Amino acid sequence: MKVFKIVMLSIFAVVIIIPLMAVVFTTFKSTSEVFSNILGVPEAFRFDNYVNIFVDQPMARYFMNSVIVTLFSVSLTVFFSSLIAYAITRMLGWIGVVFFSLFTLGMMVPAQVNMIPLYQLVYDLGLTNSLLGLILVNISVTMPVAIFIMSGFMKSIPKSLFEAAKIDGATEWAMYRRVAIPLSVPSIAATAIFLFVMHWNDLLYPLLFITQNQYKTLPLALLEFQGEYATNYPLLFTGVLIASAPMVVAYIFLQRYFVAGVTAGSVKG
Template identity: 70%
Template sequence: MDRLGKRVLLIIYAAIIIIPMLTVFFSTFKTTSQMYENPIGLPESFNFSNYVQIFNETAMATYFKNSVIVTLVSVTFTLFFASLIAYAITRMNKWMGGLLFGLFTLGMMVPAQVNMIPLYSLIYRLDLTNTLSGLMIVNISVTLPVAVFILTGFMKTIPKELFEACTIDGANNWQVYRRIALPLSLPSLSATAIFLFVMHWNDLLYPLLFITKDEYKTLPLALLEFQGQYMTNFPMLFTGVMIASAPMIIAYVFLQRYFIAGMTAGSVKG
């Protein structure tokens, strides 16, 4: 009976997720009038005109490219810095490592909205508004505490004897980090990369705060163009949502085993 109840709950949960996704997907093949006449029904035909139109009438290719650049660079540098910091924390004595870890943990407790005014003031003074580099710097600094928190928890489970044995063999800290810490942390790094990818790809707050020129807009910010004061072009908006969601869906499909492995890694000590 318990198993049946769990299956029913899982089916209901799946339906709650799948039905809105299918509604959005089918709406991309409708016109605005068809959307309002039958918002949750099947389209009259699978016409890809909305997809063609969104690339022909907007700078969707540029927005997509900007999102790819900002996301990939932000994720790469965040993982690099976070893995170095996590490794340093595990190699320090307990007092110093705990203090450094606590400082980064405090960074997770400050809401993003609290930092908006000082961040904008800093980026403006550095003349980095309306630049992808300024957006990348903000993304890295904001998500670094989260990445440090995740990676430190895993690296603490790596036996210190491995580090000590490598040091005795003559390896320096960089070699120990590169040959021992990084290879053993790949599951956790993969899970953190997916987590950061979703955060940076979907981020709207900071592009909205720092970007005003069209040539530097990212996909989430560009989707606001389809929302008017009196009327919203839902078919085009949903088409943009599907284009923006495609990379995340593809990435999760191919990397889900690494994500699951990274989430469970370090949960049980040997």
Template identity: 70%
Template sequence: MIVVVLTSIKTRQETFRNPLGLPEGGIDFTNYVSIFEEQTMAGYFVNSTIVTLFSVTFTLLFASMIAYGITRLNNWLGNVIFGLFTLGMMVPAQVSMVPLYSLMLNLGLTNSLLGLILVNIAVTLPIAVFILTGFMKTLPKELYEASTIDGAGNWKIFTKIVIPLSLPSLSATAIFLFVMHWNDLLYPLLFITDNAYKTLPLALLEFQGQYSTNYPMLFTGVVIASAPMVIAYIFLQRFFVAGMTAGAVKG
């Protein structure tokens, strides 16, 4: 990480002369200015932000409702539904590339942020359901029974009781999904060819040529792409730790 940051504030000549050393001419933020002015990095950043926020939001929304439904069923049907989502985690992304591309092409959703968002939701929904179902199963059944006796319906129980109690697990899942979607290269590479819809990981490939690579600009892009994840983890790490340990010990 130190090498990446140091390289981002060097020139190409300094990088090749002394790859692991400090900048010879002092700290220079020219690469950061150039990457936004010349490489339209701001547009790529906005695209990644849109795709990630919508993907994480709707994945959590659908996964939490599915997990709640599976928990409330608590019978063979719930186990079958949970098993189907678990099977979805076992299918490698490479296996579904060709049929998925064919489907998106027929729907006219290639080269669009909407298509990328829908694919992200479908691909990460199984893992989100798996995590949230495991947590919701630890919630006491007495809560559901008491709420039902008080006249609360499923929607009220879900929004007023289950969601507030599941916030640590939802936060941990959100961070996990955020990292997956923000760093995703496979699906943007598969579905996006128009520069207007490229995301940050895909845009970083522009700095790699057939015969040479602009390492200072590439590492500058890496620093910019990594910054939101580092900031998010710093401010949300307590939720992440709480979510990973929630339900591990039952009183």
């Protein structure tokens, strides 16, 4: 049994590690070297592919677009959702329940269901080929899950804390800032990480709304490399590595929060 367990764990580890190592190694190879030595260590650590991809493509621009879209989408989603989660938790009677249901209903609807009217709306508003358009849509579609996670957490804050603050004359805004937010830091961190992974990696909305190079985010740019470079895996994987780097660095340092965040998000329906 013990041997079986070790063998299984090792096989799974190899299945994860080998492809990831191959990606890293391949970025230092030429196409002919990949052909002759598919999984092995590269002959030399040449940075030709890294130079070429930056010469060939506005990589810095794609990268910045991804940073801008992710930064604003995550922070604004967290801000708006925490306000709503707070209000829902504090509201008396059935009104809070109604708002909670209205917002969390959004988790059930796959993005492809409303993408056609959404495309039309974004087009009519003149927000195609604009980072602002992407950010506004991102906020709207990820609010449901953010509200779901944060309101679950805020409900567990003892009511007596709010009562006490109220007796001291605190307004709702003051209670939101000084009681609810400081006590919800773990759930806010989990939500932010979950959204970070989602927005950084999203393909659908850039695919729908962006056609000009100067507004492309990394996943969309990568997808189009496929058409340009076909099976030039060294260049494709250099793109993959650059696109994944921020996420990997964040994962190494914030591992625990990643696990908490992605799991919290996965509890949605």
